[in-house]
Amino acid sequence: DEEVHVRQRVIEVDPQEEAEFEKELRALMQESLDSRKLELRARPTLNMMIPMNVFEGPTKDHHGRGFEGESGDETLDEEAGGSKEVRVKVLVKRGNKQQTKQMFIPRDCSLVQSTKQKEAAELEE
Amino acid sequence: EETGDDESYEFGKRDFAEHACRYCGVTNPACVVRCNVPSCRKWFCNSRGNTSGSHIVNHLVRAKHKEVCLHKDSPLGETILECYNCGCRNVFLLGFISAKTDSVVVLLCREPCLSVNALKDMNWDLSQWCPLIDDRCFLQWLVKVPSEQEQLRARQISAQQINKVEELWKTNPDATLEDLEKPGVDDEPQSVALKYEDAYQYQNVFAPLIKLEADYDKMMKESQSKDNLTIRWDIGLNKKRIAYFVFPKEDNELRLVPGDELRLRYSGDAAHPAWQTVGHVIKLTAQEEVALELRASQGVPVDVNHGFSVDFVWKSTSFDRMQGAMKTFAVDETSVSGYIYHHLLGHEVEVQMVRNTLPRRFGAAGLPELNASQIFAVKSVLQKPVSLIQGPPGTGKTVTSAAIVYHMAKQGQGQVLVCAPSNVAVDQLAEKISATGLKVVRISAKSREAVSSPVEHLTLHYQVRHLDASEKSELHKLQQLKDEQGELSSSDEKKYKALKRATEREISQSADVICCTCVGAGDPRLANFRFRQVLIDESTQSTEPECLIPLVLGAKQVVLVGDHCQLGPVIMCKKAARAGLAQSLFERLVLLGVKPIRLQVQYRMHPSLSEFPSNSFYEGTLQNGVTINERQSQGIDFPWPVPNRPMFFYVQMGQEEISASGTSYLNRTEASNVEKIVTSFLKSGVVPSQIGVITPYEGQRAYIVNYMSRNGALRQQLYKEIEVASVDSFQGREKDYIILSCVRSNEHQGIGFLNDPRRLNVALTRARYGIVILGNPKVLSKQQLWNGLLTHYKEHECLVEGPLNNLKQSMVQFQKPKKIYN
Ligand SMILES: [Zn+2]
Ligand SMILES: [Zn+2]
Ligand SMILES: [Zn+2]
Known part of the structure; x- marks a missing residue:
């Protein structure tokens, strides 16, 4: 592999530009929120049940092992430090069909924290 | 960390990949997403580069785009990011939640789905909702950040370049960063002049400005799609289907007006196929509800109410007509008389008088008696080929115009x-002219035929429909058939069209006046x-090319009515405005030395209210045609600080804020x-229809409407009936x-909008009986004109503070005021 040494860039962000950007971003967020508050309030929750096929197979192992995923995934996970990432299934809709896709997310992501804590609590019982 | 960068470094491929980041060129599929706005569809990466947010976030914020799609080779495959529950695609609202016990995650919107109670009882953990955009970056495990090496090899784009290219994309979506370097892009267009060699030079200056404005208008309107609208269905008197919905408006964005064409879409569901149709806006309610009359009634999913989208259908008609008028002005010698041709171009022409026998009386039947300055205006106008009438607020512009038209x-x-x-x-003018007994035909755009009008009986389409049935039995019969069946056979349709055209022509030709x-x-x-003979009212609110459209139909005698001390035409494109497109023909003629005839007696304002505007904007020439007694509000017990002076400036020290849209203030x-x-x-004892609340800012307008309906101390309905509007929309x-x-x-930061003296003039001259101004004198007094206003109020003991009852x-x-405006 070709190795290149480039001096680390010093990223300088113009504070005024940053402030202006932040303002625009917040306005967009706020506007998005406001627009939704008027809409859909009364709409019922549709289909938030987790489809059964998600649980098929040895998916109960939350340590990322035991998935019947594509080959190599498992070792990759190990190489990455084993506990750095967790494998999750992302539930998406294609038209009206439910589908799951695999993804790796960092173990320290708040998203998986609570699941892991509960799990640990369960183990202790 | 895993990065599939090797492939993307293949020589030469990097620059050409369709999915390369449009800012920096990074092509790694794991690192890029596509903006999902139909008119955009550009790819951006999740690298921060030298800016305060990642490239994709930068783009979304700058372009105000809100939807994205992942690359087909990304871990999730080609996926439009959307709320799993409601389908909302606004990435600024989306985030992930996970199941309480299983490693399953799902995208959910923050509002309303995250706050839906039913979800709490299910298997989902809502407490750890994790926003999709965090620290101005997409979640890095969903869209990878390009490696340091990838970033170094990429184009080092600056925030300034990003701003520039985004600006460029608004008018040219295919522009590249290289185009920024090309000469011409940043060039200012040629400015308008006072005089022109010939009509070709005139056209060379104005045509590009109109093009700029048209491009800007198109870009702005076509980017105005709104999703997730809720529709209320109805049927109009003409049996056409009408869709009612709330179209939230924001500053600097589209303001709908009756006659606008919109496309209504439904993307379909299990029970309904995808559907779309176009329609015309026929009404806007005070509650900001839009009534859209649909062109086709078939297949409308009337049993569905949610999840509709609407796009603006941009029409180039008005701009085409301006360009056409300029061309006619240049190539057709008969378009205007020689005198007017040279006069408009600023050439020296010998003064010409129109030979006409003057009437003995200058007023007209059906109109109020004219005053001296109005009679003078009518008399001079009739004798001159080109004249300007300046009508300050409340001086009877319309009556004077109607009298002129009558005598012409x-x-x-x-x-x-x-x-x-x-x-x-x-409409106002048509009504007044019709009152003199002249035969008036009002021609309105086809798209506005369903829009209600106070002078409907004068409109051409109404007159065609209400012909004496026996007289035009054939057309009448076909029309009835068409109304009943919705359409005609092609031969009948042909016959119908020809008959209609002939009838329209006949009616128009028999009129004395066309409006x-x-x-x-x-x-x-x-x-x-x-x-x-052509008269143009409110001419100071139209651009030159717009004014030219009626003139090139053979004008020999032209009357322009307006007031260049009030607000001018609205130009959206800053470049075109800077180059002078906002200057009206009336104003240029004033600069060329044509002296406007000023109407001098105002009949609107209590004399105390007209004093300051008269002195500041009209050299003190405005006289009062109403007395204090006529403007005394009988039995109204309002705490005016000085009796007989129904005005005060109410000192306010509250802070301004940026409104939700980020482009306005409240x-x-x-x-x-x-x-x-x-x-x-x-x-x-004042009734709601007597009160107007005006403010220069849309943000404040919307806030006041909302605030009053929620916090008003009296019956809610009373506040709903009060008109709250922008200063600009209150002109006239x-x-x-x-x-x-x-x-x-x-x-x-200064006072922005309030700096324009013409806006202040308009704001101060709307009231008949009384005015209350709320503002911060410390801030406003820095500007000379406002300083004068504040001093005027103070001298009259009308600058007050404290609770309203005390x-x-x-x-x-x-x-101390600074001497410069703007
Ligand atoms: Zn975009
Ligand atoms: Zn990039
Ligand atoms: Zn949702």
């Missing part, structure tokens, strides 16, 4: 053409008409005091009582 029509020079830029002004908007004068139905303290003043008026109108909320209140004179110190 009686001179036997053929039909008179009467125009104005706005439909409202045309239409300036743009409407370019209607094909007037293509073969010639008008020697001021909560002022809004709450506006409510108190309104309530006080209502309690004292009046109310008995006006409350003006100035909004701006800051240490350093107003005290304010001792607030003014700042």
